[in-house]
Amino acid sequence: MTAVTWEQSPGDVMKVAVLRSLRGATQPVSGADLCRQLGATRNAVWKCVRSLRSLGYQIAGTTNAGYRLLASPDCPFAWEVAEELSTSQIGRTVVYMPEMASTNDLARQMARDGAPHGTLVVADTQTAGRGRRGRTWVSPPGAGLWMSILLRPPLPPTEVTLFPLLAGVAVTQVLRQWYGMPALLKWPNDVLVAERKICGILLEMSAEADVLHHLVLGIGVNVNLVRADFPPDLQDHATSLQLEMGEPQARVPLLRRIITEIEREYIRFISEGPGCLLNQARLLSATMGKTVDVKSADSTVFTGTAIAIADDGALLVRDATGLERPFYAGDVSVRPAGAGGSIS
Ligand code: BTN
Numbered sequence: 001m002t003a004v005t006w007e008q009s010p011g012d013v014m015k016v017a018v019l020r021s022l023r024g025a026t027q028p029v030s031g032a033d034l035c036r037q038l039g040a041t042r043n044a045v046w047k048c049v050r051s052l053r054s055l056g057y058q059i060a061g062t063t064n065a066g067y068r069l070l071a072s073p074d075c076p077f078a079w080e081v082a083e084e085l086s087t088s089q090i091g092r093t094v095v096y097m098p099e100m101a102s103t104n105d106l107a108r109q110m111a112r113d114g115a116p117h118g119t120l121v122v123a124d125t126q127t128a129g130r131g132r133r134g135r136t137w138v139s140p141p142g143a144g145l146w147m148s149i150l151l152r153p154p155l156p157p158t159e160v161t162l163f164p165l166l167a168g169v170a171v172t173q174v175l176r177q178w179y180g181m182p183a184l185l186k187w188p189n190d191v192l193v194a195e196r197k198i199c200g201i202l203l204e205m206s207a208e209a210d211v212l213h214h215l216v217l218g219i220g221v222n223v224n225l226v227r228a229d230f231p232p233d234l235q236d237h238a239t240s241l242q243l244e245m246g247e248p249q250a251r252v253p254l255l256r257r258i259i260t261e262i263e264r265e266y267i268r269f270i271s272e273g274p275g276c277l278l279n280q281a282r283l284l285s286a287t288m289g290k291t292v293d294v295k296s297a298d299s300t301v302f303t304g305t306a307i308a309i310a311d312d313g314a315l316l317v318r319d320a321t322g323l324e325r326p327f328y329a330g331d332v333s334v335r336p337a338g339a340g341g342s343i344s
Pocket of ligand 1: 128137148189
């Protein structure tokens with residue numbers, strides 16, 4: 001396994017060393033022992049402990065009595081994400097910042113600067129989080145997973161339309177398998193629980209003609225948002241893991257699980273093609289057999305029954321006259337059975 005890298009300063013390297021030492025110890029670790037293990041001065045160790053405390057790590061004790069780690073904050077610091085991650089491609093480089101305008105923007109910039117395939121960019125909060133079609137994505141601190149994955153797949157640009165589906169399938173499976181959530185995939189890139197959106201995906205790419213340069217897969221998961229965190233017009237349409245499960249959920253393990261699942265789907269897609277992915281998307285679909293409104297980029301709306309996800313990832317919709325249309329992108333609203341309204 002290659003070493004995980006992150007935007008590391010010497011201070012960060014020392015933090016990781018102190019945390020590893022404290023986590024591996026059954027007894028308090030004295031300042032002197034830490035100095036020996038790290039090859040650092042007492043003052044440097046003391047400053048490091050102080051810095052960890054300021055980040056939310058609960059460390060009891062003093063340099064003489066020894067230090068004990070009582071609790072770690074649930075924050076996706078790069079070193080925490082990296083610590084138990086067993087992926088081989090995604091997340092081998094992690095960049096975390098407490099605040100960013102948009103993780104997609106930084107990932108795009110890093111892609112242009114040559115960052116490696118699989119780079120993961122995570123923020124605790126986004127000040128200008130973006131959704132599809134220029135919408136705002138609410139990204140309060142401490143409450144969600146706001147992340148972007150930079151990919152350089154060996155594929156033509158035409159196959160890239162399946163990537164939102166890939167991320168959506170991965171998140172849906174993680175929510176079902178690890179959290180027992182009845183999560184479903186709303187084609188092409190929303191994950192729903194109880195008909196409310198819990199995760200959104202924003203794919204951006206750089207390509208020319210038939211050459212793909214890179215993809216940025218932006219994923220927002222509402223983990224511990226409460227109702228008041230959502231704007232009033234979204235409160236009936238959005239949800240979070242905390243709202244569904246009744247208690248806060250840890251973000252770091254969820255992040256690792258999602259990355260691991262995305263990598264599994266990605267490797268299978270690259271080596272075997274999209275067959276398995278499409279079958280998963282069909283099984284997990286929230287739209288199949290339902291009456292849907294599909295709004296295209298030009299704002300025209302096509303209403304009909306969602307009848308299939310085609311082999312190229314298109315959603316096939318049949319209207320009342322029997323006309324069938326494939327959609328490769330669009331906003332899908334599912335109409336509740338027997339009702340006139342629809343769920344976006
Ligand atoms: C949507 O449903 O409209 C897509 C939402 C995508 C939100 C994520 S959060 C991380 C990444 N950075 C962004 O600015 N947007 C995506």
